[in-house]
Amino acid sequence: MQTRTQVQVLRERYEQVRRLTVDICQGLETEDYVVQPTADVSPPKWHLGHTTWFFETFVLKPHCPDYHPFSEDFDYVFNSYYETIGRRVVRTDRGNLSRPTVQDVFRYRHYVDEKLYQLIELASADLLTEMSPIIELGINHEQQHQELLWTDIKYILGNNPLFPRFLNSQHPDTTDRYSDQGFLSINSGNYEIGYAGPVFSWDNEHNRHTVYLQQFEICTTLVTNKEYLQFIDSGGYTDFRHWHSDGWAWVKTHQIQAPLYWYYWEGEWLNYTFDGLRAIDLQAHVCHVSYYEAYAYANWMGLRLPTEFEWEVAAPKMQWGQRWEWTESAYLPYPGYKRPAGALGEYNGKFMVNQQVLRGASTYTSPGHSRITYRNFFQPQARWQFSGIRTVRP
Template sequence: MIITSEIISFFLETRQHTEEICAPLETEDYVVQPIEDVSPPKWHLGHTTWFFEEFILKPLKPNYTLFNKDFAFVFNSYYEAAGKRVVRSNRGNLSRPTVSQIYEYRDYVTQHLVELMEEGITKEIYTLAELGIHHEKQHQELLLTDIKYILGHNPLLPKYSETFDENCIEHIPEKWIAIEEGIYKIGHKGKSFCYDNELGRHKVFVPNFEIRNTLISNEEYLEFINDDGYKTVSLWHADGWNWINENTINSPEYWHNVGNDWLYYTLNGLVEIDKNAPVTHISYYEAFAFAQWKGMRLPTEFEWEIAQEKFKWGLRWEWTESAYLPYPNYHKPEGAIGEYNGKFMVNQKVLRGGSVATPKKHTRPTYRNFFQPHLRWQYTGIRLVK
């Protein structure tokens, strides 16, 4: 049963939270794009708005008038079927539209979508609106991590917030959880929201394994660094070894060696390493090398999903040893929406869990995040299996 007031409330709550994330920014912060993987905050504001306009208002609201016919070209991300777009690496070169114009665009689309839903929500509108809400929640996480990259690579290392706590500590004793071999069901079940890449619930056989209930800490990762982990070729994939040498990588992202001390940049500014906090901003290459150093390995995404009910998760996106592939009987949706997940199922690793930047009401045990193995601007961490 579709309850109109609930989906409208969820929509408005989500739109407001995006703008709350941007509230501490100065106008100049909205435009910066230091690398291709990091988009300017104002682009996120526009893109999440375009998504609702393109996939709901344009086709489904009678007599809808576009806010600006050129905005689709600016704010389309990768939806080939939706038309031409600005190349991703050029998003930071656009001084126009202005930040104030983008906020006007957000208000315009928000108002029109609420009007449409108040007139009566069909199943099609509900499905697309729910997808759009979770799409915006994904971009809320990207907003925080992109803002951190923008400010964390400013030589002044400015603070974003005095209150955002990204170094939550697991106050539980470390232990290893034994999981018996057997056939387990994997994938989303029920009628609650999920992405298409979680569907195709199926059985897998998993041998015996033990998984740690806590994440690897900064203190443990420092031991790896001090034992020349970044200099020991036998620990690394060939691609990983090339990556750390070509890019002079010798510590996690945002770590700074000052004298004999390690500091790291957080959204609260530059602080001393909290040795008890889970290590973060780790690439898959580094996670794999650390696991090799410990004589262990990373979990597969199936092992992670089977074991997740037995430990606390959500502090870091956890690298798995699984390639990002479709589940059996996966069906890509028709049209541009089908480009949401399916076309990325190659050359990427699956991450599970969630992070301190993941918004509420967004993640779940079957959620499959995915990144290329060298990326580490997200809050990524390590859990081990033996």
């Protein structure tokens, strides 16, 4: 028999995470839910539906024989990239989904939540044991989309010519000034890398293995807007010598002159934030830079970016969690990595090419969703995420 505590803990954790997703959307107007200004950004309505579809597809349908889907169309509408599941709306067309309506999507969330609560309450101990890891994966999946909601809402509003404020009570404290800037020295030697523990972790954090590191020194603080502005003022975006070839081509093709959301207006740099267009806060950590820009800045300084292994070894002695930090490491499998079977095996493994690893977390990472072994990853040109820079010297 399942214990009442097991059911209660699982239900409360699920309910808390599902509520936070809805709370993040407080302050949005109906029109905001359907906008998709670029391919990387998904409309908030789609995030609300996709995270619900995940629980419907991987928990309710396989484990509840009498479950009736809310809509047969939603497999097609809210599947993201799971080839195993079947056809899906092309990612760039998510902003064309005027239907289902926002109200339909909220009804869908309520419907699936109620069915899942019923399933948890009635499940046998064996069934609960079978479902719990999948529900936990779905919870962590939704937490990822909560941060994506913040990033995508910012991109939607930050590309509105009116630069509107986003008034939301869930807005985290973004005070991010650290003192005592300096470099932390790490001795050469063998170090254990990767996750080993009893709580949830992603498959790409396994297997724990040994790496050898040369001695290095890593900066204890992130690069600030003031420091990055010096790079801009020195002609950093006009000197090819600081850039990778691909990065330099990206700068020229897209006429990049500054981090995302920076605007030069009447002799002054301005920055779009959730509070609207503001003067650059020089003491805040630079944000919304690509790997290309992070590499160029470090190169300009005569420094480099850390590898993900250097970052993981140094992290217990550093302050981190304000920005996702670009590393010099390509996103590759650890030794002995095996992609899980079935559709859930598509979650991480198939993206291990042409991506760069970011470590840490940001102020918009959901509570309880960060750890030292966490491996985030994006293409080197991506910068709509809350990404920053930490440097290393030999």
